Amino acid sequence: MSDVKPLIQLENITKRFKSLTAVNGVNLAVHPGEKLVIIGPSGSGKSTLLRSINFLEEIDEGTIRFEGNEVGYIRRHGKLHLDKQPVICALRAEIGMVFQHFHLFPHMTVLGNVMEGPLTVQKKSAAESRETALAMLAKVGLTDKKDVYPATLSGGQKQRVAIARAIAMRPKLMLFDEPTSALDPELVGEVFDTIHALADEGMTMIIVTHHMGFARELADRVIFMEKGNFLAEGTPREFFAEGMNNERIQSFLNRIL
Numbered sequence: 585m586s587d588v589k590p591l592i593q594l595e596n597i598t599k600r601f602k603s604l605t606a607v608n609g610v611n612l613a614v615h616p617g618e619k620l621v622i623i624g625p626s627g628s629g630k631s632t633l634l635r636s637i638n639f640l641e642e643i644d645e646g647t648i649r650f651e652g653n654e655v656g657y658i659r660r661h662g663k664l665h666l667d668k669q670p671v672i673c674a675l676r677a678e679i680g681m682v683f684q685h686f687h688l689f690p691h692m693t694v695l696g697n698v699m700e701g702p703l704t705v706q707k708k709s710a711a712e713s714r715e716t717a718l719a720m721l722a723k724v725g726l727t728d729k730k731d732v733y734p735a736t737l738s739g740g741q742k743q744r745v746a747i748a749r750a751i752a753m754r755p756k757l758m759l760f761d762e763p764t765s766a767l768d769p770e771l772v773g774e775v776f777d778t779i780h781a782l783a784d785e786g787m788t789m790i791i792v793t794h795h796m797g798f799a800r801e802l803a804d805r806v807i808f809m810e811k812g813n814f815l816a817e818g819t820p821r822e823f824f825a826e827g828m829n830n831e832r833i834q835s836f837l838n839r840i841l
């Protein structure tokens with residue numbers, strides 16, 4: 585893969601909240617089509633890292649490259665500042681994110697939720713936005729729910745709508761932050777199947793999850809994060825069969841498996 589340009593590349597990313605360093609000088613390159621799973625204890629900085637990639641957090645140090653170009657920040661008096669509209673908007677459209685707690689618009693129908701990005705962010709026509717939204721709803725198997733409001737849906741269905749909404753923007757990279765953690769166990773499978781189908785289409789993704797079965801099945805590469813640092817990285821086999829011969833990873837896996 586080394587001759588292919590990374591889709592996204594993080595160099596020495598640091599994010600602090602006052603005296604707390606949530607992400608501590610992280611380096612990461614994700615190549616087109618790659619499926620990366622990040623695991624690690626609560627509070628280790630996984631969400632902050634994903635949010636930094638999507639410019640929802642303003643980093644303190646480091647460089648973010650998208651398709652080889654440095655993006656998102658301007659440096660002023662030695663400090664980084666998030667480059668404001670419209671650059672950030674354009675970048676965010678390239679990077680979709682799905683959260684643990686769906687964040688659907690409650691006052692809009694399912695179709696309205698999925699149309700919103702193409703319509704208001706990408707300024708597409710209503711007809712084109714609707715067509716895109718219907719195609720995405722078909723992809724996640726929720727065509728028959730297009731006219732209902734989110735409150736009437738199960739958690740699994742809500743998350744599938746959230747996925748449809750994200751991919752309606754045709755992102756090049758998808759970030760999933762514990763997409764099944766808020767779901768009843770019997771609803772986890774349908775969301776995983778939806779993510780799996782996207783993966784099979786070649787979508788590049790970074791997934792934070794505690795579901796090791798899913799990680800094992802989907803990941804090309806697994807990273808273990810602890811206290812803002814990448815402690816280890818390897819193939820699923822190296823992680824789950826051997827625990828990377830690392831005591832802390834083994835004890836983490838023993839606790840959650």
Ligand code: ADP
Binds near residue numbers: 604606624631632
């Ligand atoms: P994880 O997703 O791995 O559980 P987070 O990225 O949510 O970890 O959090 C990493 C650390 O940063 C934690 O100590 C958390 O309390 C802290 N943190 C996260 N967001 C904020 C915030 N907005 N303000 C202050 N501290 C935060």
Ligand code: MG
Binds near residue numbers: 630631632761
């Ligand atoms: Mg988190």
